[in-house]
Amino acid sequence: MHNISRRRFLQQVSAWSAGLAVAAPLFRIAPNRAMAAVDAAPMLTVGQGTDYVALVAKVLEPLGGIGAFVKSGDRVVVKPNIGWDRTPQQAANTHPDVVKALVQLALDAGAKKVSVFDRTCNDARRSYANSGIQPAVESIGSDKVECSFVDDRKFVPVRIENGRSLNEWTFYKDALDVDCYINVPIAKHHSRAKLTLGLKNVMGVMGGKRGDIHPDLGQCIADLNMVVAPKLTVIDATRILLRNGPTGGNLADVEQRDTLIASRDIVATDAYATHKLFNLDPRDIPAVTAAYDCGMGQMDLDKMNVVEV
Amino acid sequence: MSRIEAEQLSKKPRRSTLGNFRGRGWRWARRVTQWVVLVVFFYLFRHTQLTLDPPPEHANIFFRLDPLVAASAMLAGKAMIAGMLMSLIVIAATLLLGRVFCGWFCPLGTLLDTLGPALRVGKRNKENKPASKRWWRGGGYALLTVLLIGAVLGLPLVGFFDPFAILMRGAAFAIDPLLSWSTYEGSSWLYLNAPESVTGISEPIYAFMRDNNILAFERAAFIGAWISAGFLLVIFLLERVEKRFWCRNLCPLGAMLGLFARLSPMRRKPDLSCPGCGDCMTTCRMGAFNEAGKLEPQACTLCMDCASDCTHGIAAFAWRRPAWLNRRTKTNAPRTIPLPIRGQTPSIDLSRRAFLGSCATGIALPLVSAAAMNAGLAKKPKLLRPAGSVSADEFLNRCIRCGQCMKVCPTNGLQPTILEAGLAGMFSPQLIPRRGCCEWNCNLCGQVCPTAAIALLPLETKQTIAIGRAEFDKDRCIPYADRENCLVCEEHCPVPDKAIRLSTVMIELEDGQSMELQEPFVEPDLCIGCGICENVCPLEGAAGVRVSPL
Numbered sequence: 063m064h065n066i067s068r069r070r071f072l073q074q075v076s077a078w079s080a081g082l083a084v085a086a087p088l089f090r091i092a093p094n095r096a097m098a099a100v101d102a103a104p105m106l107t108v109g110q111g112t113d114y115v116a117l118v119a120k121v122l123e124p125l126g127g128i129g130a131f132v133k134s135g136d137r138v139v140v141k142p143n144i145g146w147d148r149t150p151q152q153a154a155n156t157h158p159d160v161v162k163a164l165v166q167l168a169l170d171a172g173a174k175k176v177s178v179f180d181r182t183c184n185d186a187r188r189s190y191a192n193s194g195i196q197p198a199v200e201s202i203g204s205d206k207v208e209c210s211f212v213d214d215r216k217f218v219p220v221r222i223e224n225g226r227s228l229n230e231w232t233f234y235k236d237a238l239d240v241d242c243y244i245n246v247p248i249a250k251h252h253s254r255a256k257l258t259l260g261l262k263n264v265m266g267v268m269g270g271k272r273g274d275i276h277p278d279l280g281q282c283i284a285d286l287n288m289v290v291a292p293k294l295t296v297i298d299a300t301r302i303l304l305r306n307g308p309t310g311g312n313l314a315d316v317e318q319r320d321t322l323i324a325s326r327d328i329v330a331t332d333a334y335a336t337h338k339l340f341n342l343d344p345r346d347i348p349a350v351t352a353a354y355d356c357g358m359g360q361m362d363l364d365k366m367n368v369v370e371v
Numbered sequence: 372m373s374r375i376e377a378e379q380l381s382k383k384p385r386r387s388t389l390g391n392f393r394g395r396g397w398r399w400a401r402r403v404t405q406w407v408v409l410v411v412f413f414y415l416f417r418h419t420q421l422t423l424d425p426p427p428e429h430a431n432i433f434f435r436l437d438p439l440v441a442a443s444a445m446l447a448g449k450a451m452i453a454g455m456l457m458s459l460i461v462i463a464a465t466l467l468l469g470r471v472f473c474g475w476f477c478p479l480g481t482l483l484d485t486l487g488p489a490l491r492v493g494k495r496n497k498e499n500k501p502a503s504k505r506w507w508r509g510g511g512y513a514l515l516t517v518l519l520i521g522a523v524l525g526l527p528l529v530g531f532f533d534p535f536a537i538l539m540r541g542a543a544f545a546i547d548p549l550l551s552w553s554t555y556e557g558s559s560w561l562y563l564n565a566p567e568s569v570t571g572i573s574e575p576i577y578a579f580m581r582d583n584n585i586l587a588f589e590r591a592a593f594i595g596a597w598i599s600a601g602f603l604l605v606i607f608l609l610e611r612v613e614k615r616f617w618c619r620n621l622c623p624l625g626a627m628l629g630l631f632a633r634l635s636p637m638r639r640k641p642d643l644s645c646p647g648c649g650d651c652m653t654t655c656r657m658g659a660f661n662e663a664g665k666l667e668p669q670a671c672t673l674c675m676d677c678a679s680d681c682t683h684g685i686a687a688f689a690w691r692r693p694a695w696l697n698r699r700t701k702t703n704a705p706r707t708i709p710l711p712i713r714g715q716t717p718s719i720d721l722s723r724r725a726f727l728g729s730c731a732t733g734i735a736l737p738l739v740s741a742a743a744m745n746a747g748l749a750k751k752p753k754l755l756r757p758a759g760s761v762s763a764d765e766f767l768n769r770c771i772r773c774g775q776c777m778k779v780c781p782t783n784g785l786q787p788t789i790l791e792a793g794l795a796g797m798f799s800p801q802l803i804p805r806r807g808c809c810e811w812n813c814n815l816c817g818q819v820c821p822t823a824a825i826a827l828l829p830l831e832t833k834q835t836i837a838i839g840r841a842e843f844d845k846d847r848c849i850p851y852a853d854r855e856n857c858l859v860c861e862e863h864c865p866v867p868d869k870a871i872r873l874s875t876v877m878i879e880l881e882d883g884q885s886m887e888l889q890e891p892f893v894e895p896d897l898c899i900g901c902g903i904c905e906n907v908c909p910l911e912g913a914a915g916v917r918v919s920p921l
Contacts (some may be wrong), residue, residue, distance in 0.1 A: 124426060147812045181908075183863060185781045185810055187588065191423050192812065216557040217770065254858040271910030273859035277849065311867030 065138020090250050104327035104360050106334055109179035109321050109371040113298055116164035121324040122297065124369040131293045134172030136241035139179075139256035140164050141292075143248050143263055146186035146309050151314040152193045154305040156248045158198035160298045160322065164244055165199055165207055177236055178209040180266040186211045217269030224356070225328055227278045232269030233289055245328065249299045249339050251307030253317075255279055257340060258308050259332040259351045261287055262293040284356050287328065295331045297323040329359025330366050337363055389587045400473060412478040416542060419577075421781040421818055427819055432814040433478070433535050435460050436586040439518070439624040440536075440771050442823040443529035447522040447768035452822055465631040467800050468764070470733050472614065473618055473625050473757045474672025477536045483607070483615055484656070490610040499746055508619070509721035510627030516721075518623055518665055520733025522768075526740050526795055530772025531602075532623050535571035538800060541603030543778035544593035544787065554580060591783040598789070599774075614656040619670060629669035629719065636690045639666045639677070651677035652685060681812040729848040734776035740795060751794050751921040755802035755900065756784060757816045758809060758836045759826040771826030772798035776816035776825055782807025785816060786900065800825075802838065804902025804918050809838065839900025839918040841871070841893045848908075848915030850890045854878055860904035870897035871904060871916075891916070 080204045107124045110115040122128055127314055130137055142156035149159055169174045178199050182189040189210065190196035199209040217232040236242060247263035255262050255274055266288050275282035294345060299321040303310045310316065319339060325331045333344035335353075344361050354361040412433060419430040434440055443457035461472050474478055518529050530536045552860075558577035562570055580586045593599070609616035618625050644652045652660040654797060655677060666677075673889040678686045721729075744801040753763070757776060760766050778799050784807025787798045792918035800816070802809055817827035828836070845851040850858075861871040873889045880886055893916075900918045908914035 098790055184865075185421065185813070187423065187781075198409070215562050245712055253861055254856060269910060272641070273857070273907055275853040276857045276859050276909065277853075279856075297430065306867060306869050308862055308869075309865055315867075 072097045074199055081244040083170070087293065101327060102360065103365055103367050104325055104330045105367045106323065106325040106327070106330050106337070107369045108321065108323045108334070108338065108371055110322075112320050112321075114157060114159040114226060114322075115163040115166075117320075117322050118160055118296065120202070120371045121322045122167070122294075124371060125294070125324060125326065128171045129165040130244050131160065132171035132173050132245065135174050136168075136172070137239075138168045138173040138176045138242045139237055139240045139265060140168065140176060140244045141237065141244060141263065142178065142246045143181060143191050143258075144180035144193050144195050144242065144296075145183045145266065147182075147188040147192050148310060149192055151301075151313060151316065152214035152310050153248065153250060153301045154308060154310045155189070155195065156246050156298045157300045158194035159359040160296070161246055162198040162202065164246060165340065166297065167203060168202055168244070169206060173242075174206065174209050175219075177240075178207070179212055179234075179236065181234070181268070190371045213229050220289050222285050222288055224288055226352075226356070227281040231286065231289075234269065234284065234363070237267035237290055240267060242294075243290065243292045244294040247295070247297055249297050249335050250303035250310065251305055251340075253307070255283070255349060256347050257332075257342070259335050259347075259349075260292070260299055260328045261332050262351055264290045281352045283349040284352035287353060287358060292328055293326065295325060295328045297331050297335045299323060299335065302339055303342075315355065325366075327359040327366075329353045329361050333361035333363060337360065375796065377831050380672050382550070387509075392675065392678065395679045396590035397675040397688075401673070401675050404475045405484070405861065408476045409478050409481045412866070416539070416547075416778075417587075419543070419775050419778045420588060420781070421813075421815060427779055427815065430779070431819045431821040432457075432463050434539075434773050434775070435770065437533065438462050438533055438807060439623060440529060440773075440821065441516060442521040442531055442627070443527050444769055445518060445531075446773055447525065447527035448765060448822070454821065454823060462631055466635055467513055468673065469632040469635040469637045469668050470670075470672045471621075471623065473630055473889070474674040477534060477618075477624075479538045479606070479673070480615065480618055482538075483610055483617065485606060487610050487614060487784060490607055492861075494611055507621075509719070509725055510620045510624050511629070512719055512721035514621065515623040515626040516726060516729035517733040517736070518893070520730060521736055524734060524737035524915065525768065527621075527768055528795065530770070530798060532621075533771060533773075534617070534622055534624055535598075535605065536771055536773045537602045539778070540599040540772065540774040543599075543774045544915075545596040545600035545603070547587055547778075548590065548592050548596065549585045552592070554586055555590055557678075558807045566668075574781045585729055589781060589786060591778075593777065593783075593787045594803075595789045599719065599787075602891060613658065616784050618672070619657050619659075626719075632671070635674070636692065636693045637688060638668060639917045640687050640689055640806045644677075644684070645685075648682055650682065651682060660861045666800060687699070700863045709766070719772075719870075740793075752796070754788065754791060755804070755839045755902070755918060756921050757800055757825045758833050758838050758899075759814065759817045759828045761826065763823055766824055767792065768798050770799045771822055771824075773821060774798065775819040775821070776800045779815045779819050780905075781813060781815065782810055784808055785905070802902060802918075804905035806906075808903035808906040809901040811817060811903075818854075834899070839902070840898045841892060841900065841902075841904050841918050843893065843916050844913075847910060847913065849910065850888055850914070854888060855888055857909065858889055858891060859907050859909055863903045863907050865901065865903060866899065868897060870894050870899070 063303055064126050107121045109117055109121040111189045126304055138159060141231060144155050148152040148154035153235055165176050165178060173339055196209050199207055216235040218235050219230060220233045222228050222232050245260050245263055247260050252258040267290055299319045301316050302316050305315040306312060323331050323335050328349060332350050336342050336344045336347050350361050353359060360366060415430045419425045431772060435454055435457045436459050438458040441458040459682045465472060514532055521528050558573050561573045606617045642665055644660050652664060656671050656674060657672055659667050661667055678688055749802055756766060761769055777787060784802050784804060786803045786806060788796055788801050792799050812830060814828055814830055814833045819827045849855050864871045870893060871891050872894050873891055876888050876890060877885050878888045902918045903916040904916045905918050908916055
């Protein structure tokens with residue numbers, strides 16, 4: 063609760079009441095990606111291991127550790143894929159251990175608040191629980207950590223200044239109004255987008271009718287990423303879904319890879335994962351090429367500074 | 372008869388060993404019980420939704436205790452429904468104690484008692500007519516007759532008149548959505564428009580209501596909610612005519628319990644209102660004293676008002692040897708009490724003529740319905756019933772229209788039929804995929820169905836049952852009609868091997884370039900008709916892929 067004097071309360075209420083007729087919604091959050099200069103040779107780390115908690119710390123180390131992303135007192139968002147009512151083994155959602163490790167690291171780095179959320183496709187309660195993510199995050203037992211369902215009222219309209227297919231869309235306020243946004247997608251097959259990786263994962267913080275952007279999905283995903291700018295993308299390839307994505311459900315379509323890929327450059331992580339995990343050409347992934355064309359990152363595998371840990 | 376005589380009457384055969392129920396304490400006990408049961412009812416109501424802990428399996432307990440629903444569903448379904456045998460508890464309690472269920476437990480009765488004074492505001496004559504012999508008095512028995520005969524003959528109408536079903540539907544379809552939507556819309560408006568000083572107050576209130584299950588997790592809306600609200604509203608407004616109008620004159624469950632209460636050994640002493648004061652006759656909320664001043668056990672709900680308020684301190688309730696036991700010894704024993712009120716089980720308020728009329732109606736309605744069906748005036752409808760539903764013919768026999776399956780459905784896709792299943796099928800559940808799909812990992816409707824009209828299937832079984840099949844409308848579906856890629860349906864299809872498949876074709880665009888176009892089609896053997904494809908189709912209005920019943 064915050065303190066406010068009675069006088070100030072009455073002032074605000076009367077000012078507000080008077081202004082109601084002409085008032086527009088108060089918050090308009092400006093896009094926080096100022097199209098920062100993109101590193102032409104981004105560092106990208108890739109590591110393998112079966113202890114996913116240790117692996118998270120290991121892949122972050124060459125990038126400067128969590129301290130390079132989260133400062134003391136920061137408000138942090140860790141955005142996994144919790145889209146589906148599936149178990150961790152079915153590889154439709156980010157692995158709970160990976161999410162939990164990132165949340166724990168952010169707390170250790172002094173984060174004031176760490177939020178974990180996703181706008182789910184199946185029922186939110188079941189998706190949060192059955193993905194294992196909500197239980198894992200809550201097992202940390204810190205009141206600085208919040209793993210709550212998306213609140214419909216918090217989608218705010220944002221202008222997308224340089225958007226090529228989208229010029230305005232609603233975004234989740236809590237995803238924009240943060241100091242550090244960490245993107246933790248799972249790598250899996252998707253018939254329309256071909257693959258769903260870091261760039262596609264941003265669809266979890268967009269409002270409105272998400273199906274509407276499917277005809278020109280690649281460019282729309284790139285446009286959405288102009289608004290949501292993750293400081294760090296960690297692709298969870300501990301197990302990947304090869305077919306029948308993004309929902310999966312058949313364990314025969316799942317492949318154990320015990321791999322994590324991390325970088326500041328979201329285009330680089332996606333391009334590298336496309337090649338390394340699925341043996342596909344990044345140029346065949348519409349979202350990757352669209353984001354690259356918009357100057358949002360590096361997709362040329364030869365120009366990346368890949369560090370294997 | 373004088374007061375002395377009445378006192379003597381009360382003292383005569385004292386076979387009760389458990390003492391008398393007398394005094395204000397018992398009225399308070401009744402009030403407290405009523406409130407506790409009402410709280411339990413609304414706790415279970417709120418738990419009739421997707422909660423992972425505890426699961427809503429027992430949310431249907433009120434319906435499983437309801438002997439009217441049990442009798443009707445078993446007679447109509449011609450089957451023993453194990454889960455409904457719990458209602459024997461209520462029968463046993465009624466045989467032992469009389470209609471305590473109506474007076475102490477029924478949540479609708481409690482609501483009527485609670486809201487009655489407010490509903491009667493402005494009514495000039497608040498006096499209760501004792502032993503009202505108005506023509507509608509036996510309505511409950513007439514309804515009961517029609518319902519049970521109708522059930523046997525294949526036209527079960529119990530859901531329209533069962534008090535829990537009416538209350539549950541009114542609360543679930545109308546009141547709860549109204550509460551949820553208005554709170555949500557109001558707080559959202561404040562959240563979006565008001566300064567922090569106001570949201571600092573409104574937001575914690577909203578969060579508290581949301582997090583403590585006062586609001587439904589998902590804001591639901593139901594087709595024809597106003598009809599369900601209307602049923603409830605009429606019952607509440609009738610409170611202006613007489614106290615507990617519904618309970619005394621119409622409730623078929625109350626009538627059924629009244630039949631058993633006649634046999635109960637629990638009786639008031641004296642069973643006559645003493646002419647000296649007669650207060651009990653006018654205060655009785657059930658109008659249970661007849662014209663002779665005798666308390667009729669089939670109408671008395673043991674509210675204990677008359678025993679608490681008795682100015683002479685003589686009225687009490689106690690167990691006595693019931694009249695139907697006396698009959699056997701009637702010939703030997705001299706009749707010490709030469710009053711017609713002794714030695715016979717009380718008669719009910721339904722004249723022979725009205726009873727025969729009810730029987731005739733109960734027989735005629737199913738015949739009319741069957742005739743209409745045979746004449747082709749009405750068709751057996753094909754609807755998307757919940758997975759696990761018994762066969763279409765059986766479904767309406769079993770379904771008691773309690774609305775719990777629709778209340779619990781997490782997507783709000785289960786909606787009440789209005790006329791789609793015929794007038795008699797009103798309020799039965801059907802899936803409207805455009806509103807919400809049948810979730811893959813969900814069998815909640817089977818969990819809460821009290822009569823097993825929707826069987827409780829293990830998830831692995833439920834996931835293989837086809838309730839319908841999706842079909843693409845190639846004049847609307849985006850890849851076919853607009854030659855653009857879309858595939859939102861395929862993306863969401865929860866069948867592990869995808870019941871929506873794709874065929875890739877190369878098409879030539881206007882500018883001469885070629886494009887890969889993915890056209891979806893349904894794999895009929897895999898599709899279970901869950902309707903998520905229809906639900907997520909991005910088209911405005913009707914979807915490009917629609918689920919039809921099999």
